[in-house]
Each structure stands twice: as structure tokens, then as C-alpha cells.
Amino acid sequence: MSGIDRRARxxxxxxxxxxxxxxxxxxxxxxxxxxxLRFELAEGDLLGxxxxxxxxxxxxxxxxxxxxxxxxxVGIGSNYRAHAAELGRALPTVPKMFLKPSSAVVxxxxxxELPPGTERVDHEAELALVVGRTLQRVSPAExxxxxxxxxxxxxxxxxxxxxxxxxxxxxxxxxxxxxxxxWLVRGLDPRDLAxxxxxxxxxxxxxxxxxxxxxxxxxxxxxxxxxxGVMTLYPGDVIATGTPAGVGxxxxxxxxxxxxxxxxxxxxxxxxxVDRPEST
Ligand code: ZN
Numbered sequence: 001m002s003g004i005d006r007r008a009r010x011x012x013x014x015x016x017x018x019x020x021x022x023x024x025x026x027x028x029x030x031x032x033x034x035x036x037l038r039f040e041l042a043e044g045d046l047l048g049x050x051x052x053x054x055x056x057x058x059x060x061x062x063x064x065x066x067x068x069x070x071x072x073x074v075g076i077g078s079n080y081r082a083h084a085a086e087l088g089r090a091l092p093t094v095p096k097m098f099l100k101p102s103s104a105v106v107x108x109x110x111x112x113e114l115p116p117g118t119e120r121v122d123h124e125a126e127l128a129l130v131v132g133r134t135l136q137r138v139s140p141a142e143x144x145x146x147x148x149x150x151x152x153x154x155x156x157x158x159x160x161x162x163x164x165x166x167x168x169x170x171x172x173x174x175x176x177x178x179x180x181x182x183w184l185v186r187g188l189d190p191r192d193l194a195x196x197x198x199x200x201x202x203x204x205x206x207x208x209x210x211x212x213x214x215x216x217x218x219x220x221x222x223x224x225x226x227x228x229g230v231m232t233l234y235p236g237d238v239i240a241t242g243t244p245a246g247v248g249x250x251x252x253x254x255x256x257x258x259x260x261x262x263x264x265x266x267x268x269x270x271x272x273x274v275d276r277p278e279s280t
Pocket of ligand 1: 075076124155240242243
């Protein structure tokens, strides 16, 4: 046994929510991110003790929900060396924190909606740390013990508004700008995992971001420690740990998949918000 376990929140065909344990090996890329997986109904605490019941939901009758609804999402800017370079930024000497609102969270399969008033909305593939217990001023040495697990996150960013505003709340805060999931994975060491973004445009897939969490300027333990020294972290809170190089614009009709090694694929389509002019 590898000691890795995956758990998700889902809605069944009748609209009822369930916690499930996810069995099988997630695919790393392609049109069918749930291929070969089985969903076992579970009881207990998604962030803690969760027991399978031996009863399964048919995969084609399952809609995945965000694995947690975080009270807050703490983002970290310029935390991969190559990404800081592509934005022309110096490497940070302390973690550069910002907040994304929980209202931006959407689950796997939900559309990323491009709003009016922005000409450039970028994808940022990220490893998300999900907090498992209350953390206040923890040391790096004890920080990882407070982790419930990890998942994938897309830190969608209106790059033009980020530059125009100088602060990030609007650029990173639109509804649907925080796809999260597809499930919470426990037992995975977050310190050296592949983080990728696959983009499907015009029917063809390409891998446009491809990094490793070991290239972070500040690693997972340092981030949990640093953030918890500023604000108390509660169970379900999320830290978006920064993005590797290769960020780029999204257009309506795209399909994006954030891949984190050992987790699987967070798969979301991109469309224009209904009030966005067709010409942009
Ligand atoms: Zn980011």
C-alpha cells in the first residue's frame, strides 16, 4: 500500500451530495479524466477520518464538487524562479501573499467565465495545500503535520487588470476564477511534485506549463509557517503555492487541465460570461 488516499465531494444524478473515496489510478492527460476510477460512498470527516461503506456510485452519474469550500484562499506570487523571470520580477525575499475570495471557487468541469472589461485572462496551474487543523504561528518543522492533503488549483488572473489596479482583488477575484479539485489527496509529500497545465485549443492538446514544486522559492512547509504567522489558518483553508513558468491567455472555447503528480487532472472549459461582448 502506498498510503495515498483520494477523497472527493460529489453530487449524484438526483442532486444529493456525498463524500466519496476515489479508487483507481487517475489519468495524467486526455479527454477522459475520470476513466477507470470508482467512487465509493464514504462516511466521516473529509479532512480527517473517512470510512468507505462498500457501496459505489456509477461514474457517469457523478458530478464532482470542489473537495472543500475554503474560508479563505491565500495566494503566493512569484514563487517559482522561472515564472518570476517571465514576468520580469525579482525573486521575492519573503512570500508575497494575496487573497482570493472563496466565491471564486468552482469545481471540476465547471466553466471558467471570461468577464467583460478585460482583454487578457491567464491560466496559472498551482499545487494547492489544504489545511487540516487550526494552525497559528507554526514552525516549518511542524507545519506539514497540519496539512489535510493537496489538490490542484487554477489561479485564473486578469493580467491586464492586475497591472492596471496594482492590487489583486479584482484581477484574481472574479466568480469562477478559482477552479479547485478534483479531489483531496492525503499521504502525498508536496515538496517535489510535477505541476503542469494542458491546454486544448482547436481540438489539439499542448502542455504549456511544466514545473516541479521543488522549484518553489518558498516550499510548502515554509509557506504554511509564514502564512500562519500572519493569519490563523482553519481546516479547509487553501494555500495556492504559486505557478511555474508558461502562463498564457485563455480564450472562449479552450479547455484547461491542471495536473499535479499523484493527484490527477482538474478539468475546466472556458467560455465568455453572458454579458461579455462577443468581439472581445
Ligand atoms: Zn498564482
